[in-house]
Amino acid sequence: MPMTEMPCQASVLQNSGWEGRKMKERWTEVEAGAKEKQAKQFATWLSGESIPFEDSNAAEAYQERINLLKDAIQLIKPPYRVPVCPSPGFFPISYAGSTLYAAMYEFDTLVRIWEKYCNDFAPDAYNAPTSIVPGKVFDLLDFTLYKWPGHGVSKEWPYQFVEGEYMKAEEYQDLIDDPSGYFLRVYFPRIFGALKAFERMPIFPLIHEMVLVPLGLFPFGTPELQKALHDIMDAASEATSWGKKVRALNGSIMGKGFPTYSGGFSKAPFDVVGDSLRGTAGVMTDMYRHPDDLLEACERLTPFMVKAGVAAGKANNHSLIFIPLHKGADGFMSDKQFRTFYWPTLKKVIVGLVNEGLVPLLFAEGGYNSRLEVISDLPKGAAVWWFDQTDMVRAKETVGKVACIAGNVSPPLLCVGTEDEVKAYCKRLIDTVGRDGGFILSTGAGMEGAKPENVRAMIDFSKEYGVYR
Amino acid sequence: MEKQWHEMTADEKQEAQFKKLLSPKDPEGNDLKFQSKEAEANYKASINRIKDAVQLKKTPDRVPVALLPSMFPFFNAGMTIQEAMYDNDKTVAAFRKFILEYEPDMHIGAAHAGPGKFYEILDYKLYKWPGHGVAPEHCYQCVEGEYMKAEEYDLLITDPSFYFRNFYLPRVFGALDGFQMLPPFTGILEIYGLAFFFVPYALPPVQNTYKALFEAGAEALKWAMAIGGLNGELTTLGFPNILGGFTKGPFDVIGDTLRGTRGIMLDMFRQPDKLLKAMEALVPIMIGMGIGAMQQTGNPQIFIPLHKGADGFLSDEQFKKFYWPTLKAVMVGLIEGGCIPFPALEGHWGSRLKVIQDIPKGKTMWMVDQTDMAKVKETLGKNACLIGNVSSSMLRLATPDEVKAYCKKLIDTAGKGGGFIMGNGAFFDEAKPENVKAMVDFTKEYGLYK
Numbered sequence: 039m040p041m042t043e044m045p046c047q048a049s050v051l052q053n054s055g056w057e058g059r060k061m062k063e064r065w066t067e068v069e070a071g072a073k074e075k076q077a078k079q080f081a082t083w084l085s086g087e088s089i090p091f092e093d094s095n096a097a098e099a100y101q102e103r104i105n106l107l108k109d110a111i112q113l114i115k116p117p118y119r120v121p122v123c124p125s126p127g128f129f130p131i132s133y134a135g136s137t138l139y140a141a142m143y144e145f146d147t148l149v150r151i152w153e154k155y156c157n158d159f160a161p162d163a164y165n166a167p168t169s170i171v172p173g174k175v176f177d178l179l180d181f182t183l184y185k186w187p188g189h190g191v192s193k194e195w196p197y198q199f200v201e202g203e204y205m206k207a208e209e210y211q212d213l214i215d216d217p218s219g220y221f222l223r224v225y226f227p228r229i230f231g232a233l234k235a236f237e238r239m240p241i242f243p244l245i246h247e248m249v250l251v252p253l254g255l256f257p258f259g260t261p262e263l264q265k266a267l268h269d270i271m272d273a274a275s276e277a278t279s280w281g282k283k284v285r286a287l288n289g290s291i292m293g294k295g296f297p298t299y300s301g302g303f304s305k306a307p308f309d310v311v312g313d314s315l316r317g318t319a320g321v322m323t324d325m326y327r328h329p330d331d332l333l334e335a336c337e338r339l340t341p342f343m344v345k346a347g348v349a350a351g352k353a354n355n356h357s358l359i360f361i362p363l364h365k366g367a368d369g370f371m372s373d374k375q376f377r378t379f380y381w382p383t384l385k386k387v388i389v390g391l392v393n394e395g396l397v398p399l400l401f402a403e404g405g406y407n408s409r410l411e412v413i414s415d416l417p418k419g420a421a422v423w424w425f426d427q428t429d430m431v432r433a434k435e436t437v438g439k440v441a442c443i444a445g446n447v448s449p450p451l452l453c454v455g456t457e458d459e460v461k462a463y464c465k466r467l468i469d470t471v472g473r474d475g476g477f478i479l480s481t482g483a484g485m486e487g488a489k490p491e492n493v494r495a496m497i498d499f500s501k502e503y504g505v506y507r
Numbered sequence: 508m509e510k511q512w513h514e515m516t517a518d519e520k521q522e523a524q525f526k527k528l529l530s531p532k533d534p535e536g537n538d539l540k541f542q543s544k545e546a547e548a549n550y551k552a553s554i555n556r557i558k559d560a561v562q563l564k565k566t567p568d569r570v571p572v573a574l575l576p577s578m579f580p581f582f583n584a585g586m587t588i589q590e591a592m593y594d595n596d597k598t599v600a601a602f603r604k605f606i607l608e609y610e611p612d613m614h615i616g617a618a619h620a621g622p623g624k625f626y627e628i629l630d631y632k633l634y635k636w637p638g639h640g641v642a643p644e645h646c647y648q649c650v651e652g653e654y655m656k657a658e659e660y661d662l663l664i665t666d667p668s669f670y671f672r673n674f675y676l677p678r679v680f681g682a683l684d685g686f687q688m689l690p691p692f693t694g695i696l697e698i699y700g701l702a703f704f705f706v707p708y709a710l711p712p713v714q715n716t717y718k719a720l721f722e723a724g725a726e727a728l729k730w731a732m733a734i735g736g737l738n739g740e741l742t743t744l745g746f747p748n749i750l751g752g753f754t755k756g757p758f759d760v761i762g763d764t765l766r767g768t769r770g771i772m773l774d775m776f777r778q779p780d781k782l783l784k785a786m787e788a789l790v791p792i793m794i795g796m797g798i799g800a801m802q803q804t805g806n807p808q809i810f811i812p813l814h815k816g817a818d819g820f821l822s823d824e825q826f827k828k829f830y831w832p833t834l835k836a837v838m839v840g841l842i843e844g845g846c847i848p849f850p851a852l853e854g855h856w857g858s859r860l861k862v863i864q865d866i867p868k869g870k871t872m873w874m875v876d877q878t879d880m881a882k883v884k885e886t887l888g889k890n891a892c893l894i895g896n897v898s899s900s901m902l903r904l905a906t907p908d909e910v911k912a913y914c915k916k917l918i919d920t921a922g923k924g925g926g927f928i929m930g931n932g933a934f935f936d937e938a939k940p941e942n943v944k945a946m947v948d949f950t951k952e953y954g955l956y957k
Contacts, residue, residue: 169699176698179705184698197698215791219668221692241796242671246679246764248634248647249618250753252625256731258717258724267717274708281706303700314697341665342693362697 075395099295116475120504127484130155180231301356344390520845549745570954630681685716752800
């Protein structure tokens, strides 16, 4: 047979005329055993098993800090004091006098930066430095979804997402039919320059009869696909060295008594489509032009988002699963659109995690003032809503009745305010939102550019003033 | 301006496919150079005969005759199957000899034996083959088993490619067990966490898996080049290969090599809904497989061997509920994509004819094994081209006169009004050369439409 280009699955299935199918309903109700599972997962997290604690004080401090979070989350009784868990963003880098470039390319520098931040500020929970990604891995893969320091962005600046339609409007059905197949053969070749040859990756389900196997697998004999896989292996060995450093670093920080703020990551299905598949413009027009495809794709992605969170939480012996929320913020869509497109599958992800005993840590970037009533439809004491520019008093009166609230010291205040202004804001938060517990004092976003004295004022003041009597 | 492919109707796509087949190109994209004027005329006459037979619009100039062997060409060349599987040159020589000796109007290529070393490298467990659990002169054999467990339907339905890579392939290929350690693709969401996704590719079992795939892929490539080269050569000699690719009905995909015969029979009773859902999930993939093969080979005929739907395996009701709907969906999808589905009714299918005749007219060709050809003609034959049904036992045991008499009967009944291709009913291994010859020669002589 002629060795012509293997057609990508997209073009193949597009012509097939096959009508889509609906997934069955699940994750609509919180199961009876969810509370018990949550208690068990907290116990696992609290046990601190396999953490190399420096001494018994460190082990105790570790448990105390988790208990602050646990009490704030469960809404059964107020914790001993308000837990203080700011989002550091890239603040630790400038604080240590380094650059993001150095942190992404020199692992020892990353370790020094992160230890210094935790030692100097002692937050009740710290963010593992997984957001300071290993630059060389991305160089090797020629990752096109972002620009990063030394690779399209200057060495001092944060990496930047490159908006685009990485999935075409007519490819919804391919994604729905075979999500992994779509990612592997259509999406990866677009977002990794080094994996262009994955377009020729065989469709695995087709390898099932003797005569078909060699025809299915011959692309692995081609230099293009072999090169792509060798590039992955090189990237993997780089990622492994980085992973080892980060693991050791986490062991060291946790060993001093600081738990991590989250144990896993997931996303709202709408954001999966809107962020890095269809892009913002794409998903916004799809709400009008392809509403059914969009809804079905969100449904189809839901189990993956549940599984991703559950698997990470269990593997890391942690309760909290971080879910950054993007396209559902005020102004991005109408209330009706939020209720139709954004919330139903996000709620399923939440319920799916809660059913497995995990606690979604929902980070509502931007404003969520118009969403507070809708998102209050949750089981009590099962999630954290972390707000940025939302009215915290109204949040407390609405979603705060069923969920722990976190937030919202703003980056501008930390960057240009005075220590007294920071303290005054924290005091107001603790007095209003923090009343009776159910509150984690945090920042509204990462603290890039903050004055160190303001960060210190926020943390120290809140720890002192936030004691419940 | 000419219509773009995706704007065409199924009829227009089929016409375009035949038009393309009638002006074949060489690998560089230039007009193919035939070895003689006669070869070119033979090639084009054969394509036109298939076209007329398939479309059912007019009778061809005569009944075309196809030879669709399994291992016969190797026995015919005095070789064992083991030799064919381990020596690409011998395979090619044997198949060339076979075509030049018997001169069928068309063939289906020399891919049947497959590259033995390739299977060895991958430690393929789904089959035994000559020198590897089967005697050198016997055909390979599928090892029945439950390669997919009864409780794994949800995994298959939720994410087919992931299920196959992480669960199924490691079970049927010993060398691919590293696949189990790979994370889901859908974990790639944002820049953080992405590095973790790649970490498993540094693990030795994963790297060994890819190493085996590279080695096996190289073997497959050598073999495919040999077979492909022969195809090209036979075309220049006037013998078209009519096989564009291969797909299967979803019930057979699950019943043959996933759940196995026993497993799927139980599932119809114990978990019918999951089975139905899984078959639906496979439909677009099986369509994609056929269309992908057509685009790769340039040949629209997509072979679909039919197994578990034969008489006796299922009740009428089960056939209608479990077997037929998704098989039909695959065929309709293929037709809309410009393919000509080429299902093979292996065994007896007399009780299914009324159901399966419900397909678009002039778009399919059906290989008939042991079903009564007159009955097939009256039903399915109204809508579809038939190919067959000289049986393997007749080719092996009968006399040339008996073969001729049977072919005459076929031409008089199934061949009436066109829509028929003379051929064997099942892929054959052993046969009397003179019987094979009689089938081809008699058809060329007696099969002229006046």
